[in-house]
Amino acid sequence: EAGVTQFPSHSVIEKGQTVTLRCDPISGHDNLYWYRRVMGKEIKFLLHFVKESKQDESGMPNNRFLAERTGGTYSTLKVQPAELEDSGVYFCASSQWGHSRETQYFGPGTRLLVL
Amino acid sequence: GQQVMQIxxxxxxxxxxxxxxxxxxxxxxxxxxxxxxxxxxxxxxxxQLVKSGEVKKQKRLTFQFGEAKKNSSLHITATQTTDVGTYFCAGRFLSARQLTFGSGTQLTVLP
Structure with a gap:
């Protein structure tokens, strides 16, 4: 069974540009989460999809971030326009049922550097 | 807000x-x-630890969950170079689905 995949693995862009990150969850997992780790700090929750619906987006830092999950399969996270403080590692995780005891499986992350 | 502190x-x-x-x-x-x-x-x-006071072991790793379900620990006995990495705890608060991560402990094992 394939794990969570993310693309690209690395992205280097200039301030003001747009970047789109993609996450493909484990097949059959309805729950998809985005997290990010900036500047060696803790990994922080961004948002949670259940299928194509945003269940919780309380962690999204501001309106420069837009997440979508059309069709309830893969998800994209767009940053527009990117700022220096957006640099970090963006992780995607998925789980099947989404209940409180369920394990979330993490993807390899996208390392974003904004210059 | 709700936080998980790690040291x-x-x-x-x-x-x-x-x-x-x-x-x-x-x-x-x-x-x-x-x-x-x-x-x-x-x-x-x-x-994953769920029950109050739970202790689980994986070979040289021992995980504990406090009686009040507010603290936890990971203990590694006789570290090896393969243990190198950052260890994160991630808690779920009551009624939450997302994980709240600790800041991580970066372990270096010197040969």
């Missing part, structure tokens, strides 16, 4: 020494998970 931030040990990392939550947790991230890698699930 220490860094730990250097000689191979063969023991290692412990601790997590404390501001409020009661539903459960707590532990992850290991190798340098350049991504968090890999190790274990």
């Amino acid at each position: 220490p931030q860094y730990q250097h040990v000689q191979e063969g020494e023991d290692f412990t990392t601790y997590c404390n939550s501001s409020t009661t947790l539903s459960n707590i998970q532990w992850y290991k991230q190798r340098p350049g890698g991504h968090p890999v699930f190790l274990i």
Whole structure:
């Protein structure tokens, strides 16, 4: 069974540009989460999809971030326009049922550097 | 807000020494998970603790969940160079689905 995949693995862009990150969850997992780790700090929750619906987006830092999950399969996270403080590692995780005891499986992350 | 604090931030040990990392939550947790991230890698699930006072072992790793479900620890006995990485605790607060991560403990094992 394939794990969570993310693309690209690395992205280097200039301030003001747009970047789109993609996450493909484990097949059959309805729950998809985005997290990010900036500047060696803790990994922080961004948002949670259940299928194509945003269940919780309380962690999204501001309106420069837009997440979508059309069709309830893969998800994209767009940053527009990117700022220096957006640099970090963006992780995607998925789980099947989404209940409180369920394990979330993490993807390899996208390392974003904004210059 | 609800936070999970983790200490220490860094730990250097000689191979063969023991290692412990601790997590404390501001409020009661539903459960707590532990992850290991190798340098350049991504968090890999190790274990989940659910019950008050629970203790689980995986070979040289011992995981504990406090009686009040507000703290947890990971203890590694006789560290090996393969134990190198950052260990994160991640708690779920009551009625929450997302994980709240501690800041991680970066373990270096000197041969």
